Amino acid sequence: MLFMKTKQFLISVIVICFSLNVFSQIQSIDTTLVVAENQEAELAFNNGNVFYLEDNFEKAIIEFTKALTYNPSFVKALINRGSAYAKLLKHNNAVQDFNQALSIDNNNNLAYYGKGIAHYYLSEYVEAEISLSNAMLNGLNSDNVYYYAGVVFFEKGEYQKALENYTLAISFNSKNALAYNDRGSVKRALLDFDGAIVDYLAAIKIDPKMAVAYNNMGSAKWKKGDKEGAGLDYGMAVRIKPDYFIAYNNRASVRFEMKDFDGAIMDCEKAIQINPNYAYAYNNMGNAKIKLKKYAEAEIDFTKAININSNFAIAYLNRGICKERVRNFDGAIKDWEIANSLGIEKAQNYIQFYR
Amino acid sequence: MNYQKILLIVLILSSYWGNAQNVPFSMDTFNGDKQKYKEAQSFLKNAEEAFEREYYSIALEFYLKANEYNQNNAQLNYQIGLSYLNSVNRFLCLSYFERAFQLNRDIDREIHLMLARGLHLNMRFDEAVNEYKAHLGILSPEQLRNIKEDIEKLIYECEVGKELMLSDANSFVDNMGHVINTKYHEHSPLISADESMLIFTSTRDNGRKVDEEGHYDEDIYISYNKRKLWETPENIFEPVNTQFNDATVGLSPDGQKLLIYNGNKGNGDIQICWLNGDTWIYPKNLPNEINSEFKESSACFSPDGNKLYFVSDRLDGFGGSDIYVSKKSKRGKWQEPTNLGNFINSEFDEETVYMHPDGRKLYFSSCGHNTMGGYDIFVSYLNENNQWSVPENLGYPVNSPDDDLCFVISADGRHGYFSSIRADGYGGLDIFRTTFLGPEKPLTLCNEDNLIAVRTNPISEQVMEKSVELKTIRLTIVKGLVSDAFTNNPVLAQIDIVDNNTSEVIYTSQTNSATGKFLVTLPSGKNYALTVKADDYLFHSENFNIPQATEYQEVEKQIKLNNLKKDAKIVLNNVFFETGSSKLKPTSYAELGRLTKLLTDHSKLKIEISGHTDNKGAKTTNQKLSEARAKAVVDFLVSEGVENARLTFVGYAFDQPIADNSTEEGRARNRRVEFKILQN
Structure with a gap:
């Protein structure tokens, strides 16, 4: 309170000096300079927005929090702080703020929207679906609200609903490359590979630098049996995004299937160089080395994959096969037992052969 | 490559040719040791007889003994290769055929076929195919007709071998x-x-x-x-x-x-x-x-x-x-x-x-x-x-x-x-x-995709409420003194506050005629130009970009006005360009309007517009940029009706700094456009 009074006093002094025209020969006075009342909450809120727009979300949160200490029912501050929390991936805090905002204003579509997105990132798909639906019911009609609804349905495996929502998102904004990409992924899940490729291409047409769409298109082509086309698409993905280790790993797998084992190893090495903890790449590199009969090296790769992820059942399964190739039958059986305990049923058949 | 280098390479290569020379079974080879020469000849004779009778294992025994006396005879190596190829351990033929070929590339018309057989038996399939093809390449049409089918089958076997070698060994x-x-x-x-x-x-x-x-x-x-x-x-x-x-x-x-x-x-x-x-x-x-x-x-x-x-x-x-x-x-x-x-x-x-x-x-x-x-x-x-x-x-x-x-x-x-x-x-x-090892155990690959784009390409939208309108506004107070640059006497000057976003003068004031002092207040949240104008003086401009969140602050300015005379110059502080570009921002138009008016009011003025940069980046880039920016100002003035002949433009890059380039503030000041009076 003392601070507030001091500030008010200072501003008042300035205005008085201004009015007295001590220094200058003022011809007109801007009346907006008159400080009439205390609006510290609003000031803090606006300051928060400035920081938010500068992507300085930590400082934005401080300002929004300041605004809320002045006015705990300041819905806009709650929404914006929730949104800033979401930007910092603190989705639980975000949900709390959005819920608080909705407890004050039950029809606030922005609060529902933000809450829906935060629930999505918390993998709480049912809550996300409800919130996004409420956002729509309360008048929020944008491509992104339908896009997120599509995403949530996709995650829930409700592909038909996902398809409908992505299509609505596209109808609201025909330049929404993400919606095209995701709709392609839905079609892929529905085994409509040609349809998927058409959508991925549409996404790429809108955003030629969309490496993800190239990667996904590669996978759709791979599933269609077009390994060569898949390899080229993965190649485009890594050309656009040189640190795209997932695409390198995917191209490694296509090369593996095309029996280009040296090429597969090179791609796995690249993926690992970018992401040294990418267990999948170690696993796939091990497979390629088995094919090249480099069993000792392959076993090391599988072990690295397992060290990264001790529950990596497939790496255990493959390491068992690798050990079998060098007649380490006991070692193979132990690995298959672990793979089996981690859920791979066929490992039991492998073990059975030796009993 | 010069002559000496070529000569050196030839000399090195010739040493290998020397090593690979065919050594005949003659008395000279045995340094006159008749006994050894006779022994070797005897082994060769026995080997030849056995070979003729197709007793290859016996022939091989004698050939190998003869080979102990002279391992560099092409024909002997070739015969050993043939004997192996016709006996049990056929795969052993390869090294002898290779040696024979090394010693004498024309050892036999069928040497490529023999090399191919040896390579084939040793599972060096690609090389074998090449040799089979080399053999086909030297055959007469009639020979080709007779043997082509057989060789093509052998080539096919090599292709099969390659494939089988690649498949899983179960x-x-x-x-x-x-x-x-x-x-x-x-x-x-x-x-x-x-x-x-x-x-x-x-x-x-x-x-x-x-x-x-x-x-x-x-x-x-x-x-x-x-x-x-x-x-x-x-x-x-x-x-x-x-x-x-x-x-x-x-x-x-x-x-x-x-x-x-x-x-x-x-x-x-x-x-x-x-x-x-x-x-x-x-x-x-x-x-x-x-x-x-x-x-x-x-x-x-x-x-x-x-x-x-x-x-x-x-x-x-x-x-x-x-x-x-x-x-x-x-x-x-x-x-x-x-x-x-x-x-x-x-x-x-x-x-x-x-x-x-x-x-x-x-x-x-x-x-x-x-x-x-x-x-x-x-x-x-x-x-x-x-x-x-x-x-x-x-x-x-x-x-x-x-x-x-x-x-x-x-x-x-x-x-x-x-x-x-x-x-x-x-x-x-x-x-x-x-x-x-039982049914085939397929190796399992692990892959993933980014099926949902937003997971990797976050949407950059802002889910936020807009700022609220405030009844109180934060202030920046600018106070200072305007004086003559030469005499330091106070100057009665007009002070305009311009909203650069709308180019509108939103506030006008004057300095105190006795003291030259002034005070203006600038509410936060805008980009302002503060211009000082006085009769017979060049105008002066300052820029104040004051974000909404800016708290109360005071700024003091000592402004020296220059007379309208040759070599007088000012910095156009309210001329703005797109980053790294010579494209003028609309917020520059008010300042350029003032400059246009100055040139219109004083029709004899000839000026130089100069562009300046900080010292970041290459000189050539900065040179181009500073010149292009100066030209953009001139182009604007021309478009407003100022005669081109009255205007020159020049780029100085970072050759004429007015502040310390080691600080961000100094560099910001150095990035500027100036004009200088060339003639009045």
Whole structure:
């Protein structure tokens, strides 16, 4: 309170000096300079927005929090702080703020929207679906609200609903490359590979630098049996995004299937160089080395994959096969037992052969 | 490359040519040592004689002795290669052919073919294909017609070999060891269903040499597996073994009936003998339905004993030896055999047939189908409609580019036994055991995609409420003093506050005429130009970009106004460009308007517009940018009606700093556009 009074006093002094025209020969006075009342909450809120727009979300949160200490029912501050929390991936805090905002204003579509997105990132798909639906019911009609609804349905495996929502998102904004990409992924899940490729291409047409769409298109082509086309698409993905280790790993797998084992190893090495903890790449590199009969090296790769992820059942399964190739039958059986305990049923058949 | 370097390379290469020179078997080679020369000549002579008579193993023995005296004779190396290629350990030919070729590239017209054979047998398939093609390339049209098909088959075998080598090895192959194998031939293994008994054929020393090469005739031996170890094999003697070649052919699943091959009967016939207790009863020829005037070399019973599969080179086949089957009539008589058909029998030889105890899998060797070289072992499946499937190559490592024959398999399918010649052999054909690892275990790849784009490409929208309108606004107070730059006397000047976003003058004030002092207040949240104008002076401008959140602040400015005279200059503080570009921002228009008005009011003024940068980046880039920005200002003025002749533009890059380039603030000041009066 003392601070507030001091500030008010200072501003008042300035205005008085201004009015007295001590220094200058003022011809007109801007009346907006008159400080009439205390609006510290609003000031803090606006300051928060400035920081938010500068992507300085930590400082934005401080300002929004300041605004809320002045006015705990300041819905806009709650929404914006929730949104800033979401930007910092603190989705639980975000949900709390959005819920608080909705407890004050039950029809606030922005609060529902933000809450829906935060629930999505918390993998709480049912809550996300409800919130996004409420956002729509309360008048929020944008491509992104339908896009997120599509995403949530996709995650829930409700592909038909996902398809409908992505299509609505596209109808609201025909330049929404993400919606095209995701709709392609839905079609892929529905085994409509040609349809998927058409959508991925549409996404790429809108955003030629969309490496993800190239990667996904590669996978759709791979599933269609077009390994060569898949390899080229993965190649485009890594050309656009040189640190795209997932695409390198995917191209490694296509090369593996095309029996280009040296090429597969090179791609796995690249993926690992970018992401040294990418267990999948170690696993796939091990497979390629088995094919090249480099069993000792392959076993090391599988072990690295397992060290990264001790529950990596497939790496255990493959390491068992690798050990079998060098007649380490006991070692193979132990690995298959672990793979089996981690859920791979066929490992039991492998073990059975030796009993 | 200069002459000396070329000469050096030639000298180095010539030293290799020198090493690779063909060394003849002459007295000079032996440095006059007549004794050694005579010994070498003698070995060569003996070798040649044996070679002529096609006693290759004997020839090889003498050639190798001669080779100890001179390893650099191309012809001798070539002969050793040929001898190996025509004897048992054929794969050993390669190094001698390679050496012969190294010593004399024209050693023989067929050297590329021989190299190809050696490479093929050593599983160097790509190189073998190249050599086969090289051989084809030097043939006359007639020679090509005669041999092309054969060479193309060999090339195909290499392609098959490459593919089989790449496919998963789902088995191991082990030599049966020195207890079973010797330096002589061991082949045609037969195994009891429980793998406790092994009957096989060997040419090991039985005291009866049969040819000039010192080979012994074939006898049948038996070994038992006790506690996972094979016991020393024993000759099963008469009446099964005779003074002629006696070889194992087939064993009934119950181990009570033994089929043997007797090379002394007809052109080679199959006989059967029964086990009575622990004694084999005198062999009996199979009837004429089976044994013909042609060669019958291999046979096996079906599990129920009612069918006999056998190999014969009789004339009604598909080419070479074929596999036939004969069924036993209700009276127990073997009926007229039928050819198993062209799914099983190729235009090349089929050999050594074996029916698995399940009666559905037929194993046999063939030089046709997709062999990787010589005889490979295949399996064909009999379906429910009694049709044979397309034979499958058992693949590497069971098969090799040389002959792989006489395959039998245990009842549980875990182990196969067969004959082959391998680098880890004990000499001649050996018996190997393969361990099958069960059904193929596919390797599992792990992949993922970014199916949902927002996971990797976050949407950059702001889910936020807009700022609220405030009744109180934060202030920036600018106070200062305006004076004459030359006399320092206070100047009565007009002060305009311009909102750069709208180019509107939102506030006008004057300095105190006595003190030159002024004070203006700037509410936060806008980009302002503060301009100071006085009669007969150049105007002065300052820029204040005050974000909404800016708290109360005071700024003091000492402004020196210059007279309108030559060389006077000012910084246009309210001219803005797009980042890294010479494109003017709309917020510049107010300032440029003032400049236009100045030039309009003073029609004799000629000015220079100069662009300046900070010292970040390359000089050439900054030079271009500073010049382009100056030109953009001039272009604007021209577009507003100012005569081009009154305007010049120049870029100084970072040659004329007005502040310290080591601080961000200083660099910001250095990035500027100035104008200077050239003439008034």
